[in-house]
Amino acid sequence: MQQLLLTCRPGFESDLAAEIQDKSAAIGEFGFVRAKPNDGFVVFEGQDASSADTLLQKLPFADIVFARQWLAVIAHLEQVDPQDRISPIVDALAGQACRSLWMSYPDTNEGKGLSKLTRKLERPLEKALAQHIHPKASANVHMFFESGTNIWVGVTPRKNAAPWAMGFPRLRQPSAAPSRSTLKLEEAWLQLIPEPQRASLLKPFQKAVDLGAAPGGWTWQLVQRGMQVIAIDNGPMDKALMDSGQVTHLREDAFAYKPVRPVDWLVCDMVEKPARVAELMERWLVKGWTRFAIFNLKLPMKRRWLEVSQILERMEAEFEAAGCRYRLRAKQLYHDREEITVFAAPEHY
Ligand SMILES: C[S@@+](CC[C@H](N)C(=O)[O-])C[C@H]1O[C@@H](n2cnc3c(N)ncnc32)[C@H](O)[C@@H]1O
Known part of the structure; x- marks a missing residue:
């Protein structure tokens, strides 16, 4: 054809x-x-x-x-x-x-x-x-x-396409989630992590950091998976979510924060310059502070593919220069507007 x-x-x-x-x-x-x-x-x-x-x-x-x-x-x-x-x-x-x-x-x-x-x-x-x-x-x-x-x-x-005819899953807003953004992370997991690997990558008792977490829609998803979450944001977190006992809220600058011990997951949903977020993610991955990361990159008004391809290429070049083997998978999700979502994982996953 x-x-x-x-x-x-x-x-x-x-x-x-x-x-x-x-x-x-x-x-x-x-x-x-x-x-x-x-x-x-x-x-x-x-x-x-x-x-x-x-x-x-x-x-x-x-x-x-x-x-x-x-x-x-x-x-x-x-x-x-x-x-x-x-x-x-x-x-x-x-x-x-x-x-x-x-x-x-x-x-x-x-x-x-x-x-x-x-x-x-x-x-x-x-x-x-x-x-x-x-x-x-x-x-x-x-x-x-x-x-x-x-x-x-x-x-x-069947094997090389989105598994939904329209290209995205129909998700319902969970009534207990503190923000609508929660669906972005839920969709990211479904779209970016192949189904056979999902259960082994998202496990109870894993440690996660959420940069720019408030009010807590993404943290809520991590908590639903049974994870322990450090939520970094100067803004307030949802009270019911904090009552879960699985969240530690630190009012710190996400760009300055360093984890005491490496974690399994880093997620980041900050409205920031994409190059700045990409650099922050590189640092976490190259230093081994996290195994997996999911983050948003805000898009420019024009020539968005050019900007996206340059950022992803630069990240890949940085990983290579540091001798790290990470695979990046990026998609504009249904719940993404002027942004894309990226999943980074060690290459063998
Ligand atoms: C889009 S909201 C995150 C929404 C969140 N993912 C949710 O589902 O509820 C972005 C958040 O990033 C926080 N933020 C922006 N810059 C930050 C920084 N440098 N350090 C920590 N938090 C920051 C803002 O305070 C805001 O709460």
Whole structure:
């Protein structure tokens, strides 16, 4: 397949376009990207008929910062008859085997209006495509509804993609959590730590430090996992969270604080210059003050991919110069606005 459709947070199309252009060129696949502001998706047009397949095989999806989901396009159906959307989809798929059927739409106001339609189509499509569904197939058939009459039909590989059709998990705000930011850390764990490793990386009795912790949404997540947390912030922490007995609150400057003993986890959600946060994280990791880290990097207004790639490259170069082997995984999460979230772990994890 020649075209690869990638979804993103609306407003970040040009950043995703720049990123996919860089990453495809780096593996010798050339093409151009169609991207319109606020559409919530972009389309990479490859140089040959198998460009999209090559990208799906060679680019690890987890490494694409601004992409939420992707599909290799089999057919772009335009001006579909609203009375019969099923027949052109079945025709386009022409025997394509799949594990299950996925439907998604752009994360825009118009896109959200399509959720009712996609739900309505679920059963009839499953029935019409029943012979295509094989439990062991390596891809999901994916229908991306740009509108009710404009449908991109394609495939999303099972093993190299986000595990949710829309590209993000639906999370509910826990009523006891002290802030809405709590969902950022919960999503980060689901998006950035592969499922088989999650339980062994997030364990009760681990020690954690939360830099810029108040009022405590991230600390709350760590406490839920049974960890002991040192919360650094000049601001007040949520009282009920402090009553858990698992949190020590220190009113200190996060940039000056040093842990007495190394910890398992460092998390950091400060509104600060990204380069400054990156340096702070480097220090903690290079000095071995923490094993794992999750932190936010605020994005600039423009050329966000350029800034992100430079910061991540600089961090990697610092680790290498210090003889440390860390793997960085960065994503713009659903709960991230003008920021991305980064997970750092020793390379063998
Ligand atoms: C976005 S809030 C953190 C929200 C928190 N993650 C939550 O879920 O509730 C950023 C926090 O960083 C703190 N902060 C900013 N600069 C700091 C510094 N140099 N040292 C300690 N805390 C700092 C602020 O006081 C603020 O409470």
